[in-house]
Amino acid sequence: MNDPALTASSHRRIRQSNEVAALRALHQFGRLSRAELARKLRLNRSSSGHIIASLTADGLVREAIEDSPEQPGYARVGRPGIMLELVPDAIFFLGVEIGVEHISTVEIDLGTNIVSTNVEPFDGPSISVEAAVDRAVNMALQSIPASKLERCEGFGVSTPAQMDKHGLVRLAPLLGWRNVHLAELVRNALPLRVPVLAENDANAFAIGATYGRSEVHSGVTLFLVMESGIGGGIIIDGSLFRGANGLAGEIGHLIISDAPGPRRNLEQLIGLENIMGEYRKTSTLDHPTFGNFLADVQDRLPSAVSIAEQWAKALAMGLVQACRIIDADQIVLGGSVAALYPLMAARVAAHIHATQESSFPVPSITVNDEGTVGSAFGAACMLHQRYLSLESQRFAGEAAELEEPEEDEG
Amino acid sequence: MNDPALTASSHRRIRQSNEVAALRALHQFGRLSRAELARKLRLNRSSSGHIIASLTADGLVREAIEDSPEQPGYARVGRPGIMLELVPDAIFFLGVEIGVEHISTVEIDLGTNIVSTNVEPFDGPSISVEAAVDRAVNMALQSIPASKLERCEGFGVSTPAQMDKHGLVRLAPLLGWRNVHLAELVRNALPLRVPVLAENDANAFAIGATYGRSEVHSGVTLFLVMESGIGGGIIIDGSLFRGANGLAGEIGHLIISDAPGPRRNLEQLIGLENIMGEYRKTSTLDHPTFGNFLADVQDRLPSAVSIAEQWAKALAMGLVQACRIIDADQIVLGGSVAALYPLMAARVAAHIHATQESSFPVPSITVNDEGTVGSAFGAACMLHQRYLSLESQRFAGEAAELEEPEEDEG
DNA sequence: GGTGTTTGTAGTTTAATGCAACATATTAAC
DNA sequence: GTTAATATGTTGCATTAAACTACAAACACC
Numbered sequence: 087m088n089d090p091a092l093t094a095s096s097h098r099r100i101r102q103s104n105e106v107a108a109l110r111a112l113h114q115f116g117r118l119s120r121a122e123l124a125r126k127l128r129l130n131r132s133s134s135g136h137i138i139a140s141l142t143a144d145g146l147v148r149e150a151i152e153d154s155p156e157q158p159g160y161a162r163v164g165r166p167g168i169m170l171e172l173v174p175d176a177i178f179f180l181g182v183e184i185g186v187e188h189i190s191t192v193e194i195d196l197g198t199n200i201v202s203t204n205v206e207p208f209d210g211p212s213i214s215v216e217a218a219v220d221r222a223v224n225m226a227l228q229s230i231p232a233s234k235l236e237r238c239e240g241f242g243v244s245t246p247a248q249m250d251k252h253g254l255v256r257l258a259p260l261l262g263w264r265n266v267h268l269a270e271l272v273r274n275a276l277p278l279r280v281p282v283l284a285e286n287d288a289n290a291f292a293i294g295a296t297y298g299r300s301e302v303h304s305g306v307t308l309f310l311v312m313e314s315g316i317g318g319g320i321i322i323d324g325s326l327f328r329g330a331n332g333l334a335g336e337i338g339h340l341i342i343s344d345a346p347g348p349r350r351n352l353e354q355l356i357g358l359e360n361i362m363g364e365y366r367k368t369s370t371l372d373h374p375t376f377g378n379f380l381a382d383v384q385d386r387l388p389s390a391v392s393i394a395e396q397w398a399k400a401l402a403m404g405l406v407q408a409c410r411i412i413d414a415d416q417i418v419l420g421g422s423v424a425a426l427y428p429l430m431a432a433r434v435a436a437h438i439h440a441t442q443e444s445s446f447p448v449p450s451i452t453v454n455d456e457g458t459v460g461s462a463f464g465a466a467c468m469l470h471q472r473y474l475s476l477e478s479q480r481f482a483g484e485a486a487e488l489e490e491p492e493e494d495e496g
Numbered sequence: 497m498n499d500p501a502l503t504a505s506s507h508r509r510i511r512q513s514n515e516v517a518a519l520r521a522l523h524q525f526g527r528l529s530r531a532e533l534a535r536k537l538r539l540n541r542s543s544s545g546h547i548i549a550s551l552t553a554d555g556l557v558r559e560a561i562e563d564s565p566e567q568p569g570y571a572r573v574g575r576p577g578i579m580l581e582l583v584p585d586a587i588f589f590l591g592v593e594i595g596v597e598h599i600s601t602v603e604i605d606l607g608t609n610i611v612s613t614n615v616e617p618f619d620g621p622s623i624s625v626e627a628a629v630d631r632a633v634n635m636a637l638q639s640i641p642a643s644k645l646e647r648c649e650g651f652g653v654s655t656p657a658q659m660d661k662h663g664l665v666r667l668a669p670l671l672g673w674r675n676v677h678l679a680e681l682v683r684n685a686l687p688l689r690v691p692v693l694a695e696n697d698a699n700a701f702a703i704g705a706t707y708g709r710s711e712v713h714s715g716v717t718l719f720l721v722m723e724s725g726i727g728g729g730i731i732i733d734g735s736l737f738r739g740a741n742g743l744a745g746e747i748g749h750l751i752i753s754d755a756p757g758p759r760r761n762l763e764q765l766i767g768l769e770n771i772m773g774e775y776r777k778t779s780t781l782d783h784p785t786f787g788n789f790l791a792d793v794q795d796r797l798p799s800a801v802s803i804a805e806q807w808a809k810a811l812a813m814g815l816v817q818a819c820r821i822i823d824a825d826q827i828v829l830g831g832s833v834a835a836l837y838p839l840m841a842a843r844v845a846a847h848i849h850a851t852q853e854s855s856f857p858v859p860s861i862t863v864n865d866e867g868t869v870g871s872a873f874g875a876a877c878m879l880h881q882r883y884l885s886l887e888s889q890r891f892a893g894e895a896a897e898l899e900e901p902e903e904d905e906g
Numbered sequence: 907g908g909t910g911t912t913t914g915t916a917g918t919t920t921a922a923t924g925c926a927a928c929a930t931a932t933t934a935a936c
Numbered sequence: 937g938t939t940a941a942t943a944t945g946t947t948g949c950a951t952t953a954a955a956c957t958a959c960a961a962a963c964a965c966c
Contacts, residue, residue: 096922097924136954411750456942507955546922741931
């Protein structure tokens with residue numbers, strides 16, 4: 087009932103908030119001295135020292151061994167600071183992606199470095215939620231020695247589903263799930279008591295691709311994951327915009343009716359299925375792959391180029407429509423189909439210019455080539471992000487006493 | 497260069513933040529006792545007392561005279577609290593809308609009550625920016641006695657233009673402006689040194705329509721202002737989402753190509769011009785008005801109903817497309833054309849259901865009927881909002897010493 | 907080697923919240 | 937009508953964490 091924005095700060099909260107800010111700064115900038123940290127946080131040098139002392143005592147921060155390659159450029163005058171860094175293996179986070187055809191798991195450390203990954207084929211539609219969760223949890227934990235387990239500080243799940251922010255899945259058409267509390271199931275399946283979050287796979291992908299970059303892009307980034315389906319995620323000023331039902335950015339269902347034929351949505355126009363369907367009609371190969379198609383486009387084979395041209399046009403149309411609503415200044419393409427974009431960038435740009443009114447700014451478009459674990463990595467990052475925030479369970483002692491009953495007055 | 501999110505809290509900041517939180521709580525809930533406030537802010541009763549004491553000393557808060565109509569419902573036991581309230585006329589804010597055909601001004605007080613308004617016809621396209629600003633400033637100030645002037649704490653401007661968050665106008669096609677620093681011009685034209693903000697008119701309208709409601713809607717609201725042009729604003733969890741260039745929600749430029757004929761955008765399909773253009777073709781009147789059209793629709797005159805039907809279809813299409821991207825759960829229609837919606841609500845709903853896949857949630861649609869000063873009111877609210885925040889100039893003593901030069905390390 | 911500059915630390919001060927106790931105002935109960 | 941119960945507002949004191957001041961240490965430059 088209380089607005090979180092209204093909550094006041096007590097003394098402990100200040101310290102917590104400052105410790106969190108220090109951890110975030112160290113994560114973002116890599117290495118900082120106490121004095122540099124103090125400047126970034128607008129704190130007094132001595133306060134910075136105190137905060138670092140308590141973080142060091144907790145084992146989260148340490149003084150870096152002096153192997154830093156003597157940062158080039160201008161020489162600094164005065165006593166050099168002692169560089170501080172996060173202790174990467176102080177804690178770790180796990181992320182899993184329960185996909186339609188595979189399950190991926192990722193372990194990341196406090197520095198959001200990928201420690202290990204694991205991908206296994208999986209037949210999503212034929213397996214129950216409970217079994218899928220069991221499988222995913224086991225995969226994620228199998229390589230972790232028991233002694234290390236207690237240093238786990240969070241478990242994230244991503245899956246192609248509409249879900250609310252509490253991890254309650256409304257619908258997962260590709261997996262046949264409906265109204266299952268995924269986060270709850272994972273919590274129960276885990277042999278540990280750690281924070282658990284669940285998120286749509288495209289949203290998780292978007293988080294993973296933007297999280298931990300030293301420059302937080304302050305603007306609007308539209309993230310597109312193009313495989314058979316077209317997923318999308320929106321990042322505003324560095325943090326995920328879920329929308330009212332976690333469906334924000336689901337651009338695949340935009341209706342693009344400029345195309346000839348019956349009304350089709352963007353997914354049906356630029357997804358892998360459509361490309362390969364068209365390509366099979368013209369290819370001379372028995373079992374043409376997307377790689378063959380790319381090669382043909384590169385070789386300027388007219389039939390392939392024509393398919394690619396239709397793709398570029400539909401993509402441009404979709405992006406323009408999306409930008410009219412969210413006014414993105416940055417678009418990042420991911421997924422296997424994104425490999426087509428570099429070949430067609432000029433055509434896409436031409437279609438964008440032709441489609442939208444000239445007074446509108448044109449967003450930058452880039453291709454992101456994470457591996458197949460991007461979504462699982464993003465799920466793990468969500469928990470890293472949470473750990474480096476005031477909702478962190480480091481401060482559970484305070485947070486636990488929330489939710490006391492309270493009467494409202496008319 | 498510093499992330500604001502990273503900035504640490506010092507002692508003064510705590511008090512500031514708590515005073516701000518107290519003011520916001522009083523604004524949101526109207527009247528609270530010290531003890532109620534303490535609960536809302538999760539503070540100790542005594543701390544709440546201290547904060548109120550200092551706000552009272554500043555003249556911003558007072559104990560309410562006991563004319564409260566004895567709140568009904570359950571009787572409370574124990575000593576009743578002394579109700580506190582904002583002092584409405586402690587300070588005031590001004591908002592102006594520089595429109596294409598009129599200039600509106602609004603004065604609001606600390607309780608966001610409208611104290612006075614003023615609307616004058618205006619021929620935007622034929623007047624220079626400087627002259628328009630002068631005119632607007634003079635209109636806003638004319639009714640304010642000099643003695644009261646120093647209690648002004650902010651001046652907001654709204655205008656149909658693309659502008660960044662600093663009030664730099666990129667383009668205002670309807671007014672013929674390009675690359676003018678509107679906020680700067682207003683600052684210079686004002687005889688006072690007060691915070692000045694400029695915002696797109698649709699965005700300002702959206703702020704005005706949602707600000708100060710006691711229940712902050714935590715979700716996504718899409719706001720449509722339908723006149724000749726179609727403006728739009730998006731409110732996320734109670735605060736405006738501008739997009740990268742302040743163009744978020746400019747849904748009027750969505751391309752709706754399902755409609756017969758050449759490719760047209762939403763504005764051309766559901767704007768006043770199109771409706772009246774079509775209506776004139778069929779109406780028997782010499783100078784038919786929009787009111788005539790509404791009456792004809794209400795009377796089920798086939799020619800008018802057919803126009804309205806096309807309108808409903810295009811509107812539904814636009815809303816569905818927008819919701820695929822921002823996942824709004826609430827849509828608010830404003831502007832004169834919104835009066836058509838109640839007559840066509842069922843048709844719009846039918847088209848929405850026909851257009852979008854059944855698995856997607858359907859947003860609620862409501863009509864907002866603010867007067868013509870909605871946008872100017874919103875501009876004033878922006879400054880009220882700013883005053884009740886940590887960026888407030890009440891704390892300028894601290895904020896002034898920001899922006900010291902700082903070197904980055906590679 | 908001296909000077910100047912920046913860093914890290916220790917001791918002291920300041921400010922704001924938390925806590926506990928108490929007077930006060932009202933309802934409920936006898 | 938008196939007493940008990942309950943919640944409010946206030947007061948003095950304790951606690952906490954950051955700011956401030958001063959100083960020794962480490963390095964660059966002359």
